[in-house]
Amino acid sequence: MNKAMRDIDERTNLAGNSMFELLLFRLGQAPGTERRELFGINVFKVREILVMPEVTVMVNAPPTVMGVANIRGEMIPVINLPAVVGCNPTKGLGILLVTEFARTTQAFAVEEVNEIVRLEWKQVLSAEGTGGGLVTSIARLDGNAENTRLAQVLDVEQILRDVFPREHQALPDGSVLPRLQLPPGTVILAADDSATARLMIEQGLQAMDVPYIMTKTGKEAWDRLEALSVQAVAEGKTIKDKVALVLTDLEMPEMDGFTLTRNIKQDGRFNAIPVVIHSSLTGTTNEGHVKSVGADAYIAKFVAEEFAATIGRVLAR
Incomplete structure (x- = not known):
């Protein structure tokens, strides 16, 4: 080597x-x-x-x-x-x-x-x-x-x-994303520390007509997931009745996306929830490591059509 x-x-x-x-x-x-x-x-x-x-x-x-x-x-x-x-x-x-x-x-x-x-x-x-x-x-x-x-x-x-505002638009003019139907009562839980990235994610999910909860760090997403789990139990449901998918960045303060993904996949309450990593850290090395921590898919920021297609494919499984 x-x-x-x-x-x-x-x-x-x-x-x-x-x-x-x-x-x-x-x-x-x-x-x-x-x-x-x-x-x-x-x-x-x-x-x-x-x-x-x-x-x-x-x-x-x-x-x-x-x-x-x-x-x-x-x-x-x-x-x-x-x-x-x-x-x-x-x-x-x-x-x-x-x-x-x-x-x-x-x-x-x-x-x-x-x-x-x-x-x-x-x-x-x-x-x-x-x-x-x-x-x-x-x-x-x-x-x-x-x-x-x-x-x-x-x-x-x-x-x-x-x-370069023209080259880094969230949804270029004329973009049409497929509508996505989540199980009733569920949301996508998303985490990203960049305000710009959050705006792009929100515009993409809104174009897909998908309900979501947006958080700013891995720790905030983890805390929200645990709170939703407690709420689900109180209602006689499971966390899968609340969260259809977790979408996370990799680089985030307090708790990064690798740790968030690993925590979800190693916890019996949450490990059935698909996790998609959405990151600017592109390359085969990073994509390989994403799979090693148990993520269900990887999306490189930010191509709206790939974003929509990957989320739809993971949920269809």
């Missing part, structure tokens, strides 16, 4: 133990201050890290797109990430992060890369409601230690939708 495959295998095993690796980088001074905050992205999304190559400026490109770079024969758009988040890179943009995300490849120009840290998902807390519209969560890099370092985990889905 070569080193690249060993690295992938090791990171996949981390995911199976509720852990992940976060690449830390800086974007320059925060607005109105001289502080240079830490930002992070899941290492699984990063294809390579390069010294800034030559960038060709494209005519009529979006204002935060620097142009395209020719990387190993592929023309990849280069996004000025400090400009997107409003930071001032006083040291210049010297590093390029080439990322693979939801079947797209793009590069982010950053000021500097610092290190890779290994974290448990419980060290990551939701940032929703804190005012950071482009941030999904805050990673406590030193755990519960007093004055722990903090890193902001960026909402790449929202960033790409802001930069």
Whole structure:
């Protein structure tokens, strides 16, 4: 096994133990201050890290797109990430992060890369409601230690939708999704920490005329599932009379989708409920690991027709 495959295998095993690796980088001074905050992205999304190559400026490109770079024969758009988040890179943009995300490849120009840290998902807390519209969560890099370092985990889905709105629509104009009939009284329970992803999921489920409950983390989904189970027992029913399917993201604060899926499949109350993982972490390695934790299907974000077809196929079983 070569080193690249060993690295992938090791990171996949981390995911199976509720852990992940976060690449830390800086974007320059925060607005109105001289502080240079830490930002992070899941290492699984990063294809390579390069010294800034030559960038060709494209005519009529979006204002935060620097142009395209020719990387190993592929023309990849280069996004000025400090400009997107409003930071001032006083040291210049010297590093390029080439990322693979939801079947797209793009590069982010950053000021500097610092290190890779290994974290448990419980060290990551939701940032929703804190005012950071482009941030999904805050990673406590030193755990519960007093004055722990903090890193902001960026909402790449929202960033790409802001930069390339036409290419990242939830339901492109003219899209028609098949209506789906759930068993009476049941819902789809969904979990995703990205507000943009939740909007896409909701639009897809609404177009399919499907009732749903939307949650923001794996832990919130798990707590809701347990509450629905208690309610079902009180009514003389089972949880299958309440929840037809669970749809979950993988990367979420507090409890990730791998852990949520494993908890469901190992619990006698819930293991008959189908689980579909809906993630921007694409690739055969991730899809294989999804199957190993017992998920019934995997959908790469976000192709509305595939989304509808996969959910319909799983429920038809």
